[in-house]
Amino acid sequence: xKLTGLVAALVGFLTSLAAPVHADVTHxxxxxxxxxxxxxxxxxxxxxxxxxxxxxxxxxxxxxxxxTHSAPFEVFLxxxxxxxxxAVDNGYAVPDTLFTYAIGKLxxxxxxxxxxxxxxxxxxxxxxxxxxxxxxAAPYGTAAVETMKALGAYDAxxxxxxxxxxxxxxxxxxxxxxAELGFVALSQLHGVTEGTRWEVPLKLHAPIFQDAVLLKxxxxxxxxxxxxxxxxxxxxxxxxxxxxxxxxxx
Amino acid sequence: xxxxPDEIWVPIKLTIELATISTLSLLVVATPLAWxxxxxxxxxxxxxxxxxxxxxxxxxxxxxxxxxxxLGPDGPGGLIASLWGARTLAxxxxxxxxxxxxxxxxxxxxxxxxxxxxxxxxxxxxxxxxRASPRRAFWTVALPLASPGLLTGAVLGFAHTVGEFGxxxxxxxxxxxxxxxxxxxxxxxxxxxxxREANLLAGGMVAFAFVVILAMTLLEKRxxxxxx
Amino acid sequence: xxxxHAIRAQFRxxxxxxxxxxxxxxPAKGVxxxxxxxxxxxxxxLRCIAGLLRINGVCEIDGEVWQDQNGAFLPxxxxxLGYVFQEASLFQHLSVRRNxxxxxxxxxxxxxxxxxxxxxxxxxxxITRLLDRSPRNLSGGERQRVAIGRALxxxxxxxLMDEPLSALDRATKNEILPFLERLRDHLNLPVxxxxxxxxxxxxxxxxxxxxxxxxxxxxxxxxxxxxxxSLPLATxxxxxxxxxxxxxASEEAYGLVTLKLRGGVLTAPAPPAPVGERRRxxxxxxxxxxxxxxxxRSSILNVLPARIVSMKPLDTNEVVVVVALGSDGTGxxxxxxxxxxxxxxxxLAEGMSVYAQVKAVALAPGRxxxx
Numbered sequence: 001x002k003l004t005g006l007v008a009a010l011v012g013f014l015t016s017l018a019a020p021v022h023a024d025v026t027h028x029x030x031x032x033x034x035x036x037x038x039x040x041x042x043x044x045x046x047x048x049x050x051x052x053x054x055x056x057x058x059x060x061x062x063x064x065x066x067x068t069h070s071a072p073f074e075v076f077l078x079x080x081x082x083x084x085x086x087a088v089d090n091g092y093a094v095p096d097t098l099f100t101y102a103i104g105k106l107x108x109x110x111x112x113x114x115x116x117x118x119x120x121x122x123x124x125x126x127x128x129x130x131x132x133x134x135x136x137a138a139p140y141g142t143a144a145v146e147t148m149k150a151l152g153a154y155d156a157x158x159x160x161x162x163x164x165x166x167x168x169x170x171x172x173x174x175x176x177x178x179a180e181l182g183f184v185a186l187s188q189l190h191g192v193t194e195g196t197r198w199e200v201p202l203k204l205h206a207p208i209f210q211d212a213v214l215l216k217x218x219x220x221x222x223x224x225x226x227x228x229x230x231x232x233x234x235x236x237x238x239x240x241x242x243x244x245x246x247x248x249x250x
Numbered sequence: 251x252x253x254x255p256d257e258i259w260v261p262i263k264l265t266i267e268l269a270t271i272s273t274l275s276l277l278v279v280a281t282p283l284a285w286x287x288x289x290x291x292x293x294x295x296x297x298x299x300x301x302x303x304x305x306x307x308x309x310x311x312x313x314x315x316x317x318x319x320x321l322g323p324d325g326p327g328g329l330i331a332s333l334w335g336a337r338t339l340a341x342x343x344x345x346x347x348x349x350x351x352x353x354x355x356x357x358x359x360x361x362x363x364x365x366x367x368x369x370x371x372x373x374x375x376x377x378x379x380x381r382a383s384p385r386r387a388f389w390t391v392a393l394p395l396a397s398p399g400l401l402t403g404a405v406l407g408f409a410h411t412v413g414e415f416g417x418x419x420x421x422x423x424x425x426x427x428x429x430x431x432x433x434x435x436x437x438x439x440x441x442x443x444x445x446r447e448a449n450l451l452a453g454g455m456v457a458f459a460f461v462v463i464l465a466m467t468l469l470e471k472r473x474x475x476x477x478x
Numbered sequence: 479x480x481x482x483h484a485i486r487a488q489f490r491x492x493x494x495x496x497x498x499x500x501x502x503x504x505p506a507k508g509v510x511x512x513x514x515x516x517x518x519x520x521x522x523x524l525r526c527i528a529g530l531l532r533i534n535g536v537c538e539i540d541g542e543v544w545q546d547q548n549g550a551f552l553p554x555x556x557x558x559l560g561y562v563f564q565e566a567s568l569f570q571h572l573s574v575r576r577n578x579x580x581x582x583x584x585x586x587x588x589x590x591x592x593x594x595x596x597x598x599x600x601x602x603x604x605i606t607r608l609l610d611r612s613p614r615n616l617s618g619g620e621r622q623r624v625a626i627g628r629a630l631x632x633x634x635x636x637x638l639m640d641e642p643l644s645a646l647d648r649a650t651k652n653e654i655l656p657f658l659e660r661l662r663d664h665l666n667l668p669v670x671x672x673x674x675x676x677x678x679x680x681x682x683x684x685x686x687x688x689x690x691x692x693x694x695x696x697x698x699x700x701x702x703x704x705x706x707x708s709l710p711l712a713t714x715x716x717x718x719x720x721x722x723x724x725x726x727a728s729e730e731a732y733g734l735v736t737l738k739l740r741g742g743v744l745t746a747p748a749p750p751a752p753v754g755e756r757r758r759x760x761x762x763x764x765x766x767x768x769x770x771x772x773x774x775r776s777s778i779l780n781v782l783p784a785r786i787v788s789m790k791p792l793d794t795n796e797v798v799v800v801v802a803l804g805s806d807g808t809g810x811x812x813x814x815x816x817x818x819x820x821x822x823x824x825x826l827a828e829g830m831s832v833y834a835q836v837k838a839v840a841l842a843p844g845r846x847x848x849x
Contacts, residue, residue: 059441061440061441065440065443128336128337129337129338129341129423131423134424134437134438134441136438136441136442137437137438137441161425162340162341162423162424162425163423163424163425164423164424165419165424165434165437169419169420172315172318173318173340173423176318176319176322176324177322177323177324177337177338178318178321178322178323178337178338178340178341179341179423180337372563372567373567373569375530375554376561376563376567376569377555377580378529378530378553378554378555379528379530379554379555379559379560379561379581379629379632380580380581380628380629380632381555381556381558381581381583381632382555382580382581383555384555387555390580391569391571394571395569395570395571
């Protein structure tokens with residue numbers, strides 16, 4: 001994965017040499033769970049438009065705080081819908097530019113027990129630790145809790161829950177087998193073959209809308225506006241779907 | 251407790267417990283190690299010292315990551331935990347103590363090693379000419395003479411554990427009442443933008459650590475001056 | 479001196495670049511001085527006796543084997559010795575009292591015959607009023623006295639002292655010497671005493687072991703070594719001989735005291751002293767001149783018949799001559815330093831009878847006197 005990113009960057013650099021005269025740069029704050037698809041999209045964006053999207057990865061909550069303190073981002077790709085809305089409501093983002101760029105897919109994953117029938121595995125409870133992202137920090141965590149409640153298993157499972165302070169950490173707990181199983185984003189399992197998984201039916205939790213918005217700092221930036229437009233386009237959406245996100249709620 | 255809601259008081263209590271137990275454990279582990287480093291003539295001594303100092307330069311995320319593996323079912327932690335039917339030492343208070351010990355070790359070993367080295371050979375030679383066995387000489391001469399260094403090590407170890415965010419964040423799992431210490435609680439408050447609670451905890455933490463360090467530094471000065 | 483009542487030490491080995499091959503025996507009572515220039519290995523030998531340094535050798539004290547050739551080696555803390563270092567090295571974290579008692583046996587041994595008792599030692603060394611002080615608040619001399627007391631209170635069978643006075647200034651040294659003399663007189667303990675100051679040897683030691691470059695080049699009573707021309711003591715610029723004399727008379731009006739020695743009588747300036755008291759006398763080689771005939775009236779008070787024992791040329795156109803007092807030449811030996819020309823012109827030769835003119839005699843202070 002790192003190698004493709006490297007190649008993509010190289011290709012991006014080389015094609016930038018053949019860019020149109022007024023090539024522009026935009027700084028995009030990207031939610032950590034969208035790292036890999038974002039890199040591919042940015043590379044393609046560069047190729048097609050000549051504009052450069054500089055990606056900064058991190059936690060949405062941290063990004064929001066930084067944005068309210070004049071961080072130099074022009075575009076914000078959040079892991080939730082709440083933060084971009086707050087950005088618009090509090091005057092940091094341009095209204096009418098907000099849209100959902102991906103819908104997150106929650107997955108129950110284990111390297112220790114068989115969770116192919118996830119509901120049964122959760123109800124059986126034959127494990128000591130279940131890993132989720134901290135609900136206050138990541139919408140995937142909130143969705144995990146909602147799922148367990150919908151299945152009526154939350155009370156029984158609550159004492160076994162351990163929280164990672166990010167979705168990446170939740171993943172790490174399961175990957176190192178410290179937690180026998182846990183809820184992660186499907187996009188994190190892209191290219192992962194170990195273990196068993198159960199894709200959580202979308203009806204069991206509130207949809208994880210991942211929204212994007214143009215920030216006030218990028219209001220006059222051609223590259224920024226172009227990036228958001230590209231994100232809505234078919235090529236970007238194909239990449240997004242490839243990584244396990246949902247594009248439309250059916 | 252003290253008129254504070256549980257979500258504020260329990261992390262504070264846990265943090266103090268963690269820092270205290272870690273510091274005491276550190277003194278027990280670091281003192282013989284520092285003694286050996288100060289006095290050994292083994293060829294690999296400085297290599298060992300460098301390994302002990304590693305946590306000082308490694309980013310907490312790196313340290314935390316390796317700890318996660320070591321504490322888990324694939325590492326020695328898992329082996330120990332299996333003694334009481336658990337799979338891992340991560341997510342346990344014990345795991346946090348181990349993590350704190352490893353990450354604070356260099357800050358405790360260094361001043362104690364220096365203190366032992368400063369004692370030098372002479373007092374121990376004198377002690378041996380006065381019928382003191384090497385063991386008695388250690389307890390009645392070397393240790394008392396090095397005690398300011400031990401105090402410094404304890405202060406640094408305590409302060410470092412209280413302030414330690416990265417490692418605990420990596421291996422704690424944020425379990426209320428068990429591993430949700432001040433650092434994770436503050437993280438939660440910041441994420442949910444509850445600035446008042448975040449400031450309360452963070453500010454309280456800084457003030458507490460400051461008071462402890464100041465008190466122990468003054469004590470150490472008195473200790474070094476008195477001596478009799 | 480039987481084999482079971484002596485100190486026997488022999489060491490041979492290399493420490494770094496320094497080669498040591500030294501051995502000596504010493505009587506089980508009295509002060510044996512280990513003397514020699516800096517770097518000759520005196521401290522090394524002492525540390526070997528103490529077990530602080532381990533090299534090949536043998537060490538036997540009063541019949542007890544501390545080290546032998548077959549690998550036996552008693553660790554320092556099991557050896558009943560006392561060690562006084564050059565810099566007092568008191569424990570900074572303990573009071574004077576606790577320093578003193580650090581090596582003392584747990585059980586109260588004050589009833590045992592020959593035991594060294596706390597109160598006596600404290601009085602002997604004059605440190606009673608210092609007992610509750612911290613070592614930080616003591617002067618150099620006070621620290622050293624406490625160090626000596628501490629070594630004694632561990633009930634040692636052997637006392638080792640490594641240049642205990644070297645780090646002190648002259649005034650303090652002279653303050654402590656009487657304490658050491660008292661100790662020597664009171665204690666029934668062998669002492670090995672390192673120094674590079676011949677004056678300390680003269681005042682304190684009964685026996686001397688002379689070392690040079692890691693070897694022992696002479697051992698025996700002080701005056702024998704001092705008057706041996708093959709040893710560096712006799713050929714040194716400030717060569718002197720010191721021995722004991724007995725007070726015969728005092729001439730208070732002139733401030734003189736007469737002492738009897740083997741083979742003669744010497745008069746020296748000194749306050750009056752009781753008849754029969756033993757005093758140490760020191761005669762410097764360059765203060766002694768020789769004549770072939772009895773000299774006429776001279777301002778020099780001390781003119782003694784003597785016989786030439788030997789002569790050794792020095793590289794400065796001078797020679798040093800050893801003379802034995804008494805017309806039969808069987809008395810105490812003196813050194814005389816003169817120009818080679820004088821030796822030649824006077825036609826002096828070994829065995830010849832001569833008169834020794836001693837221009838100055840120094841008398842070590844008596845009991846109760848300050849140095």
